[in-house]
Amino acid sequence: MTTDNRNTLFSPLTLPTPDGTGLKLRNRTILSPMCQYSVDKMDGVATDWHLQHYGAIAAGGFGLLTVESTGVSPVGRISPRDLGMYSDEQEDAHRHLVSLIHSQGAAAAVQLNHAGGRASGKPWMPGSHGGSEPIEEGGWQTVGMTDQSIAKGYQPTTKLDKTGIKQIVSDFAEAAGRADAAGYDAIQIHAAHGYLLHQSLSPLTNTRTDEYGGNIENRARLICEVVDAVREVWPNSKPLGIRISATDWVEDGLDIETTARLMRELVKHHGINWVDVSSGGLVNTPLQPSGPGFHALLGAQMKQALADTDAIVSVVGGISSPEQAETMLRTHQVDAVSIGRAAMRNPHWPAMAAASLGVPREANPAAVQYWRAEW
Ligand SMILES: Cc1cc2nc3c(=O)[nH]c(=O)nc-3n(C[C@H](O)[C@H](O)[C@H](O)COP(=O)(O)O)c2cc1C
Known part of the structure; x- marks a missing residue:
């Protein structure tokens, strides 16, 4: 690996776009999408x-904020208290949110998701144990891709037929059109953490025997169709991203070689410009790692696999030390870092990191109003 002083946390980054204009970020800190379960009226509208x-x-001071998992349809929401992108009222609330984010110098992405068999989940609350929200309580x-329950505590799903699958694809496209109208600068398609696109891709959960199941080409078909449909309506002046679980951490599940090959295909032939690397979330496994920078190696492997493309690779997972983030960038392991829980602990994480570096x-990137805090 080479070192390059320009590749630092606080150097600007341009997310490439098909038309060559690119989206310039003020630095390489990205807010990782995190559900807030804070929609009051179960109507998908931001509060x-x-x-x-x-x-x-x-x-x-973040360069790019990825707004939390946002359902492309009512049944695609992770929980009844999730954001949606399928009504005019939701779109208006997103427009307000984007304008607020822009007013503070950051760019705004939205994570579009269909949760499949993990939809209708219990909103996270202190002491909650997950699983399905009963229908009488708003579920x-x-x-899903099969009629099986996706995990312990989740209800069995209704298996999607081909018409149902086409509907999902067009729901993503319609949501992308609304995201554009709301002013978002980027979309992140959620293909990680055990939700529908991941359920489709992984051999652990996709047991279909039609053209959407079986070999990897078939299991990747839904993701490719979604990406193509979104790219069709999403402007060529805006970057399109995807979050992937690079491995299932289970023998016979997805591995980094398979997911990296798919990401190459999506970047080279389907208009993906940004890959955000995560892992797991589909099945429980003791091999799922944690700790400081726990996905760093996967991020570096993905970056290597995409080295001959212009795609940007970011990685998420246990990144909270500015020094660690800086090293990941200076050594070109990845192009940007996604920060999750550390941003909830300290929304001013970039300002703090810049001061400490x-x-x-x-x-x-601290707001000028806060300069007297002597960052
Ligand atoms: C409260 C909470 C909500 C989350 N919601 C989402 C989500 O909407 N979409 C997603 O891809 N990941 C979600 N995640 C996972 C985070 O984006 C991130 O990948 C994970 O927390 C690991 O990164 P961290 O160690 O920086 O927190 C969530 C995590 C938390 C803690």
């Missing part, structure tokens, strides 16, 4: 909580 949460994080019948105050 004051979302405004203060994303507003504070934008003011804290709904879920749909000795970045001059003028180059610190």
Whole structure:
């Protein structure tokens, strides 16, 4: 690996776009999407909580905020308290959110998701144990690639027929059109963490025998169709991203070689510009790692696999030390870092990181109103 002083946490980064214009980020810190389970009326519409949460994080200096998992349809939401992108009212609330994020100098991406058999989940609350929200309490019948329950505590799904699959693809496209109209700069398609696109891709959960199941080409078909349909409506002046679980951490599940090959295909032939590397979430396994920078190696492997493309690779997982993030960039393991829980602990994580790395105050992305805090 080479070293390059320009590849640092606080150097700007351009996410490539098909038309060559690119989306310029002020630095390489990305807010990882994190469900807030804070929709009050179960209508998918962002609330004051979302405004203060994303507003504070934008003011804290992040280059790009990825707004949490947002359902492309009512049945695609992870829980009844998730955001949606399928009604005019939701679109208007997203427009307000995007304008707030932009006003603080950050770019805005939205994570579009269909949760499949993991939809209709219990919203996370202190002491909650996951599993399906019963229909009498606001849950709904879920749909998936098979009719099996996806995990312990989740209801059996209704198996999607081909018409149902086409509907999912067009739901993603319609949501992408709304995301564009709301002003988002980027989309991240959620193909990780055990939700529908991951359920389709992994041999552990996709036991179909039609053209959407079986070999890897068939299991990847739904993802390719979704990416193509989204790219069709998403402007060529805007980057399109995807979050992938690079491995299932289980023998016979997905591995980094398989997912890296798929990402190459999506970048080279389907208009993906940004790959965000995560892992697992489909089945419980003791092999799932944790700790500081626990996906760093997977991120570096993905970056290597995409080295001859212009795609940007970011990685998420246990990144909270500025020094560690800086080293990951300077050694070209990845192009950007996605920060999750550390941003909830400290929405001003980038401002803090810049100060601790000795970045001059003028180059610190802290809001000027806060300069007297002497970052
Ligand atoms: C409260 C919470 C909500 C999350 N919601 C999402 C989500 O909406 N979409 C997603 O891809 N990952 C989600 N995740 C996973 C995070 O984006 C991230 O991948 C994970 O927390 C590991 O990164 P970290 O160690 O920086 O937190 C969530 C995590 C937390 C803690």
